[in-house]
Amino acid sequence: xxxxxxxxxxRSPMDDxxxxxxxxxxFTTAAGNRTVLIMNVNPVAPTGGNAFHPDAVYRINVDTDGxxxxxxxxxxxxxxxxxxQQTVTVHRxxxxxxxxxxxxxxxxxxxxxxxxxxxxxxxxxxxGDYRISTGLRSDPxxxxxxxxxxxxxxxxxxxxxxxxxxxxxxxxxxxxxxxAPVIGLWGRVSVRQNGRLKSVDRGAHPSVTAYxxxxxxxxxxxxxxxxxxxxxxxxxxxxxxxxxxxxxxxAAEETLRTILPDVLRYDRSKPASxxxxxxxxxxxETARIDMLSRGKVPNAGIPPHTDxxxxxxxxxxxxxxxxx
Numbered sequence: 628x629x630x631x632x633x634x635x636x637x638r639s640p641m642d643d644x645x646x647x648x649x650x651x652x653x654f655t656t657a658a659g660n661r662t663v664l665i666m667n668v669n670p671v672a673p674t675g676g677n678a679f680h681p682d683a684v685y686r687i688n689v690d691t692d693g694x695x696x697x698x699x700x701x702x703x704x705x706x707x708x709x710x711x712q713q714t715v716t717v718h719r720x721x722x723x724x725x726x727x728x729x730x731x732x733x734x735x736x737x738x739x740x741x742x743x744x745x746x747x748x749x750x751x752x753x754x755g756d757y758r759i760s761t762g763l764r765s766d767p768x769x770x771x772x773x774x775x776x777x778x779x780x781x782x783x784x785x786x787x788x789x790x791x792x793x794x795x796x797x798x799x800x801x802x803x804x805x806x807a808p809v810i811g812l813w814g815r816v817s818v819r820q821n822g823r824l825k826s827v828d829r830g831a832h833p834s835v836t837a838y839x840x841x842x843x844x845x846x847x848x849x850x851x852x853x854x855x856x857x858x859x860x861x862x863x864x865x866x867x868x869x870x871x872x873x874x875x876x877x878a879a880e881e882t883l884r885t886i887l888p889d890v891l892r893y894d895r896s897k898p899a900s901x902x903x904x905x906x907x908x909x910x911x912e913t914a915r916i917d918m919l920s921r922g923k924v925p926n927a928g929i930p931p932h933t934d935x936x937x938x939x940x941x942x943x944x945x946x947x948x949x950x951x
Contacts, residue, residue, distance in 0.1 A: 637837065640827035640849060641818070644675025646683060648828045649792055650768055651814045651891060654899035654906045655801060662801045662895065663941065664689075664701070665907075666814040669793040672763055678708035678743055679715075679761070682819040684730050685795055689804055690811035695854040695888045698722065699804060702730035703761065703795050705741065714738040715761050717754075717797075728817045728824050735759070747944035756800050764794040764942035765934055770912035771927040779916070781927045788932065789946050796940035801895055808896040813853055813889060826850045831891035832902070833911040838919060839864045856888035872921035882918060907935050907942070 639647035645668065652665040664687050669676055679685070684704055688697035702718040716739075720732025735754050742750040742762025752759040772786040804810050813831035817824045828849050830836060840848050841863070851859070864883055868874040874882065885902050893904035901909040908931035916924050934943030 639670070639675065640816070640846075643680065643818075644669050644671070645678070645680040645793075646816050646818055646827050647675075648814050648816050648830060649766070650833060651687075651812060651831055651905065652767075652907060653810075653812050653891060653893045653904040655895055656798070660801055661798055662804060663939070664797045664799075664812065665940070665942065666795045667764075667766065667768075667792040667942075668795070668816065670766070670790070672791045672793050673743075677711075678713045679703075679705035679741065679793060680818060681705055681707040681713075684728060684815075684817045684824065686728070686730075686815045686817070687795075687797065688725070688813050688815060690853075690890060691805035691807060693809070693811065695811065695856075695890055696852075697725040700725035700732070701735075701797055702732075704730045705761075706738065708743070711743060713741040713743055715741050715759075717757075717759055728815065728826055745945055745947055749940050749942075751939065756803070758796075758798040758939050760794065760796045760940035762793065763791055763945040764940070765932065765944060765946055766790040766792040767907040767932050767935060767942060769910075769929050769931055771929050774927055775912075775916075779920075779924045779927075781925075783928070785929045791945045792942075794940060794942045796942065798939050809892060809894045811853075811890040811892050813891065829889075831889050832886040833905075834915040835886055835889055838915065839867050853888035853890045860887060868919070871919040872923070874921065885918070907931070 647670055649667045649670050655662050666687050684702050687701045689699040691698040700720045704716050706714045716737045717735040718730045718732045719735050724731040735757055736752055739752045740750045749760045750762055766787045768787040769785050771781050771784055773784055774781040815826055815829040817826045836848055865879040868879040897903055899906050901911050913926055935941055
C-alpha cells in the first residue's frame with residue numbers, strides 16, 4: 628500500500644503514525660524551471676497523531692552525482708504543539724552535512740506556521756526563491772487495498788479517497804539541485820530516542836518494503852542507506868520476484884534495477900512520470916503489481932484523485948472526517 632505502514636507487520640514504525648512516511652513525489656512546474664518535492668507522512672491523519680512529531684527529523688535527500696549518497700538534504704523539524712498550533716524550521720545541508728541524518732546546514736525558515744486544523748487553506752511560506760507548506764492535506768494515494776488483500780480480486784473501492792496525511796511540500800529553482808538534469812531522491816524520518824537520532828523510516832519507490840521485505844528485516848531496512856541496497860537486497864528481492872512472477876535470475880536483476888537502490892531517479896529534462904520522478908496522479912500501485920506479477924494481474928481501474936490543487940502545494944484540501 629504505497630509506503631504506508633512501513634514498519635513490521637504492516638504497522639507504522641514504532642507504532643507511531645507521525646513517524647510513518649507514506650509517499651514521495653518529484654516533478655517540475657509547468658514552466659519547467661522549478662522543481663517540486665513532496666513527502667507525505669502520518670497515514671489516516673489526524674487519527675494517529677494531530678501534529679508532527681516534535682522529536683523527529685523529516686528529511687528529503689537529493690543525490691546530484693549518481694552515487695546514491697545525499698549531496699543536498701532538506702530537513703524539516705517541528706516545535707512541540709501547543710493549543711493546536713505548531714511551527715516548522717527548515718534546514719538545507721550540502722556535502723558531508725547532507726549525509727548526517729540530523730538537521731544540519733543553513734536555516735531556510737525558522738518557526739513558521741504549520742496548518743494542522745481542518746481549514747482547507749494551506750499555509751504557504753515564501754523565503755527567497757523557496758516555497759514551503761506543511762500540514763494536514765488530503766492523501767493523493769489511490770488503490771484498491773481491499774482487493775489486494777483478497778489476492779487481487781478487485782472491489783472497485785479506493786482506500787485513499789477520503790483519507791488525509793500530513794504533507795511536506797517544497798518548491799525551489801531547479802538549478803539549486805545541480806546543473807545535471809538527473810537527480811536521485813529519497814525520504815527519511817528519524818526520531819531522537821535515548822540520546823541518539825534513530826532512522827525509523829526511509830524510502831523512495833512506492834510499495835517496496837511492503838512487498839519485498841520480510842518482517843524481520845524491515846527495521847534494519849529503515850535504518851539503512853541506499854548506497855548499500857544493491858548488495859544487501861538483490862538476492863532476497865530476486866527470490867521474491869521468482870516466487871511472485873516466475874522470474875529467472877537475469878530477468879529479476881534487470882527488473883530490480885528500477886527500484887534498487889531505493890532511490891527515485893528523476894531526469895528533469897523529460898516529463899515526470901513514474902519511475903522518472905513521480906506526479907500526484909501516477910498509478911504507482913499498478914506499476915508495482917505489474918512488476919511483481921510480470922503483468923499477469925489485471926488493472927484495478929482506480930483513477931487518480933480529482934481534488935488536487937493546480938498550484939503549490941498541489942495536495943488537496945483536507946477531508947473533514949477521515950475514516951479508518
